Amino acid sequence: xxxxxxxxxxxxxxxxxxxxxxxxxxxxxxxxxxxxxxxxxxxxxxxxxxxxxxxxxxxxxxxxxxxxxxxxxxxxxxxxxxxxxxxxxxxxxxxxxxxxxxxxxxxxxxxxxxxxxxxxxxxxxxxxxxxxxxxxxxxxxxxxxxxxxxxxxxxxxxxxxxxxxxxxxxxxxxxxxxxxxxxxxxxxxxxxxxxxxxxxxxxxxxxxxxxxxxxxxxxxxxxx
Numbered sequence: 511x512x513x514x515x516x517x518x519x520x521x522x523x524x525x526x527x528x529x530x531x532x533x534x535x536x537x538x539x540x541x542x543x544x545x546x547x548x549x550x551x552x553x554x555x556x557x558x559x560x561x562x563x564x565x566x567x568x569x570x571x572x573x574x575x576x577x578x579x580x581x582x583x584x585x586x587x588x589x590x591x592x593x594x595x596x597x598x599x600x601x602x603x604x605x606x607x608x609x610x611x612x613x614x615x616x617x618x619x620x621x622x623x624x625x626x627x628x629x630x631x632x633x634x635x636x637x638x639x640x641x642x643x644x645x646x647x648x649x650x651x652x653x654x655x656x657x658x659x660x661x662x663x664x665x666x667x668x669x670x671x672x673x674x675x676x677x678x679x680x681x682x683x684x685x686x687x688x689x690x691x692x693x694x695x696x697x698x699x700x701x702x703x704x705x706x707x708x709x710x711x712x713x714x715x716x717x718x719x720x721x722x723x724x725x726x727x728x729x730x731x732x733x734x
Contacts, residue, residue, distance in 0.1 A: 533613055533616075533617055534616070534617060534620040534621065534625065534628075535625070536620060536625040536628055536629060537612060537613060537616045537617060537620060540612060540616075540629075540632070541609045541612060541613065543597060544597055544599070544605060544608070544609060544657065545605065545609070547597050547598065548598075548599055548602070548605050551563070551598070552602075563598075564598060564653050564655060565653055566587055566591075567587070567590070567591055567594040567595060567598060568591065568594075568595045568598055568653025568654060568655045569591050569592060569595040569640045569643065569644070569653060569654040569655070570591070570650075570651060570652075570653050570654075571643060571644040571647045571648050571649070571650050571651075571654070572648070572649055572650060572651050573587070573588060573591075574588065574641075574644050574648075575644065575648040575649065591640075592636070592637040592640045592641070593633060593636070593637065595636075595640060595653070595654055595655050595656070596633070596636040596640075596656070596657045596659070596660050597657070598655035598656065599655060599656050599657070600655060600656065604656060608656060608657045608658060608661055609657075611661050611664075611665075612657065612661050612664070615661060615664035615665050615667075615668050616628070616632070616661075616664050618668055618671055619631070619664050619667045619668060619671065619725070622667075622671055622729060623725075623728050623729060623730070624730060627728045627729075627730065628728075630728065631663065631667070631724070631725060631728045632660050632663065632664065633660065634663075634720070634724070635659065635660045635662070635663025635664070635666075635717045635720045635721055635724075636657065636659050636660030636663070636717065638659075638663070638716055638717065638720040638724075639658075639659025639660065639662060639663065639713040639714065639716040639717030639720065640654065640659060640713060640716075641716070642659075642712050642713055642715065642716025642717075643659075643710050643712045643713040643716065645712070646712040647712065654710045654713060656710070658710070658713065658714055658717070659710070659713040659714060659716060659717035660717060661717070662713075662714045662715070662716075662717035662718040662721065663717040663718065663720045663721035663724075663725075664721060665688070665718060665721060666717070666718045666719065666720065666721020666722040666723075666725065667721040667722075667725040668721075669681050669684060669685070669721075669722065670721070670722060670725050670726070681722065685718070685722070688718065689715055689718070692709070692711040692714045692715055692718075693711055693715075695709045695711060696709045696710070696711025696712070696714075697711075
């Protein structure tokens with residue numbers, strides 16, 4: 511995968527012992543769960559029930575800021591929504607783009623952190639990005655869904671990984687361009703996979719900033 515040199519040597523010098531898709535198991539599981547959730551929503555749920563589920567398990571900013579229209583949100587929903595919203599997607603294109611970027615950015619980060627720390631980092635990036643969205647759009651009743659915030663955290667972590675191995679002297683140019691693109695698509699639309707829906711640009715930036723600064727806390731300490 512991109513930026514990833516942590517290849518495991520093939521047993522006995524051949525390729526027969528390698529998986530066809532050379533991704534860490536935890537990333538394959540995450541992709542599988544996301545795809546399974548979307549399959550169930552698309553083929554097994556009615557449109558009305560699916561919409562109710564999105565409102566219940568998507569991240570509704572107004573539910574956290576005391577907006578009267580969101581008063582029906584119970585404590586359990588408020589507790590789990592910062593996690594569950596990461597596994598809901600607007601359409602197949604939205605899901606596909608997110609899963610491809612999860613595979614691309616997730617593999618090197620997982621090999622740096624290990625499976626358990628990777629899952630913790632990924633989910634924390636998604637939670638942090640969600641609450642950045644709440645901070646900027648505190649009165650909106652529109653639910654935010656998708657793994658983009660968590661994946662933005664992985665992108666930030668990949669830049670730190672590249673810097674650690676000497677491939678990127680400065681993070682500022684790429685970070686500035688990436689943040690600028692998210693603000694542009696958030697204000698003017700047109701982002702791939704959005705399906706005409708507004709882009710949660712604040713969540714993307716929040717996850718990215720989390721990845722840049724917080725990944726250090728998840729890297730295992732080396733012992734001598």
